[in-house]
Amino acid sequence: GAGVSQTPSNKVTEKGKYVELRCDPISGHTALYWYRQSLGQGPEFLIYFQGTGAADDSGLPNDRFFAVRPEGSVSTLKIQRTERGDSAVYLCASSPTLVGNEQFFGPGTRLTVL
């Protein structure tokens, strides 16, 4: 079956611009996660959704970052007033339920802020 998909695969933007990154989880997966991976580092947790609600957004670095999942499926990560330090690969993952399930990752969106 189809895995987690993310669009765009690459995004180049200028400092100060607004960007939206989209994630389509595996059909039927109720849990959705966003991670950010900088060069040479492991992925870092940003936010977790169970259904439509953000159950834990403690990993969002500041209030320029926001994510939604209005219908409990597709999620959008929104970054306002982008900064060069936001450049990274943004990974989305989903899992069937909350506890103990494997998280399946999408291919990521590579964001470059010039």
Add this chain to the structure above:
Amino acid sequence: RKEVEQDPGPFNVPEGATVAFNCTYSNSASQSFFWYRQDCRKEPKLLMSVYSSGNEDGRFTAQLNRASQYISLLIRDSKLSDSATYLCVVNGGSNYKLTFGKGTLLTVNP
């Protein structure tokens, strides 16, 4: 102290070699432990979960020592296709939030 620390690597080994990766974690409340594999410019994929009793999957063996808060991965008879970054991953007691180490790059040479 970082939550998850791994051997910095990189590791360069010949085909057929045995290679071991080590990892320590700081949160004693952690419940679940994993090794993920990440190929260059690809997403992380689960290689294996790690259980207290230790577990084996073909050429791969994972061990967990809760008392020492230490996790290991052993790869025997390494193949060219094993070349990747290996990420030590811990579920820090939250049951959903994965904490990743920086990863250790392995290159298996012919």
